[in-house]
Amino acid sequence: MNGGKGERSYTNNCLLQKKLMLKAKPILEETIMRLYRDFSPNCMKVTNLGCSVGPNALLVISNIIDIVNTACTSLNREPPKFQFYLNDLFGNGFNTIFKSLPNFYTRLVEDKGHKFGPCFVNATPGSFYGRLFPSNSINLFHSSNSLHWLSQGLIEEEKLDSFNIPVYEPTVEEIRHVIEEEGSFFVQRFEILTLPWVEGLNEGGDNSFLDGNIKAR
Template identity: 35%
Template sequence: MEVSQVLCMNGGVGDASYANNSLVQQKVISLTKPIREEAITSLYCSKLPKSLAIADLGCSSGPNTLYVVSELIETVEKLCRQLNHKSPEYKVFLNDLPGNDFNNIFKSIDSFKEKLQNEMEGGPCYFSGVPGSFYGRVFPSRSLHFVHSSYSLQWLSKVPEGVDNNKENIYLGRTSPSSVVRAYYDQFQRDFSLFLKCRAEELVEGGRMALTFLGRRHEDPCSKDGCYIWELMASALNDMVSQGMIKEEQVDSFNIPQYTPSPSEVKLEVLKEGSFSINRLEVSEVNWNALDDWNALEFESERFESVGDGGYNVAQCMRAVAEPMLVSHFGEDIIEEVFTRYQQILADRMAKEKTKFFNVTILLTRKT
C-alpha cells in the first residue's frame, strides 16, 4: 500500500464524507484553542511581522479546514487593536497529500475571505494549497511564522517494515508480537524526527508550532488508549474471514500506517532533534461519539446533527477516514458489509464501557 496514494479522507459532501463526519476532530480543535491563542499571541508580540505566514499541515477538507486559520487571525486582529498596530497581511498555506479534496477547500475561500473582512476588517489574506507529504520539505527556508497540525501526525509515512507476522490485527493489538510493536515505534521515531528537522528549516527563529496527535495516556503501545478502535474494526474483518467473505491472508497483510504516541514519546523526539524548545505538553480526551460532548447550542452547522445511535456516528467517522485504504486493499464490494458489522460491534462496546480518544498536544518554539 503506497500511503501517499491511499491516505486521504473521503472527499465531497456525501453521507460518508469527511466533511460530514469530522465532529471528533472539531471537538479536539476546540479543546486545544487556548494553546494556539497563547502561541500566536507570544509570536506576534515578539515579532510584530508585517506579513504573517501560517501553515496548516494535514488540513484535509470540510468545515474544520479554515476554523483554525480564522481563530488565529481573529486573535492577531484583537492584538493589533489593543496595540494600535496596523494589521499584517496573512499568507495561509494549506497542506495535505495530493489526494486531498483541495477543490472543496478552494470553493469556500471567497466566502471565508468576505466574512473575514466584514467581521474583522483585518489585513488582506492570501491562500495557497500545498500538496505533498510533510515528511519532507514543503516550504522555502525561513518562510513560516506559525505551523499548526491537528490529528495528522499520528499517520506514518508508510506501513512499517517487518509487520508481516501481525496476524489477525490491522494495527497494534494485544496479540501483536513485540517485533511488530518495535517496528511501529521505530517508524514513528524516524517520521517525527524528520518532520521536526524539516519544520526547523522552514520556520523563522522564534516561530511556533502547535501540534496535536491522536495519542494515548499510557506507555504501553498496545493499551486500549490508542488501539481499541482499530481492534474492533479487525474483529469485523475477522468475522468476515470466518464466514468466507474475505480471505485470511487479506486481513493478515493489511496494516494501518498509524502510530498513536504517548506524551513521553513525543517529548523524547523533540529533545533528540534539538531545534525546538517545549512550551507546553498536554493530554486531553474526547468521547468516541463526540456528540456526547456537545451541547446542541454549540453547533455551528446542521451537518453535525445526530443521526442514528453512537455506533452509527463512530462508524461513519471511521469510514470517512479509513474507507480509501480499505477499498485499495480489499476492493469496494466489502465496504458496506464491513461497516455494518463494525457499527454493531461499536454499539455493543460503547454500551458496556466508556470509550475515549486521547490527544497529545505540544507547543514548540523554534530555537534561535
C-alpha cells in the same frame, strides 16, 4: 480522508476533530500572543499541516485571524496581511477547498468587517515528513489531528480491505524524546487533551443518553 459531501465524507464526519481543535485554542492564543509580543510580522505566514478537506481547514484560518487581531489590538499594533499555506498529501481535495473560498472570503468580511489585513490562501501539497518550505519562511506552523498519521505509501490490497488504520499513538515520553533528539525545537508547553469519541456525534447535543449501538456505529 473521504472527499465530497456525502454521508461518509470527512466534511460530514469531522466534528470530533473540530471540538479537539477548539479545546486547544487557548494554546494557540497564548502562542500567537507571544509571537506578536516578540516579533510582529507585516505579513503573517501560517501553514496548517494536514488540513484535509472540509470546514475545519478554513476554521483554522478564521480562528487565527481572530486571535491575531486580538493580539494586535491589545499590543497596539497594525493588523498584518495573512498568507495561509494549506498542506496535505497530493491527493487531498484542494479544489473543493478552493471552490469554497469565494464564500469564505465574503463571510470573513461580513463577520469581521474590514478590520483585518488582506488574506491570501495557497496550497502546499506534499508530505510533512519531507521539506515543504524554504527555511525561515513560515511564522507559525499549525497542525491538529494529523501528526499521528503514518505515511505508508502504497499498501497491499488485503490491508486496504482490512481494518487497517495507519496511525501510531506514542506516549508522552516518546514525543518529548523525538522532539529533543531532532534538535530543531524545544518544548514550551505540553498537555494531553482528552475528548470522548461520542463528542463527535452531534453538534451542541448531549450525547450521554444515546443508545450504545448508535454510539458504537
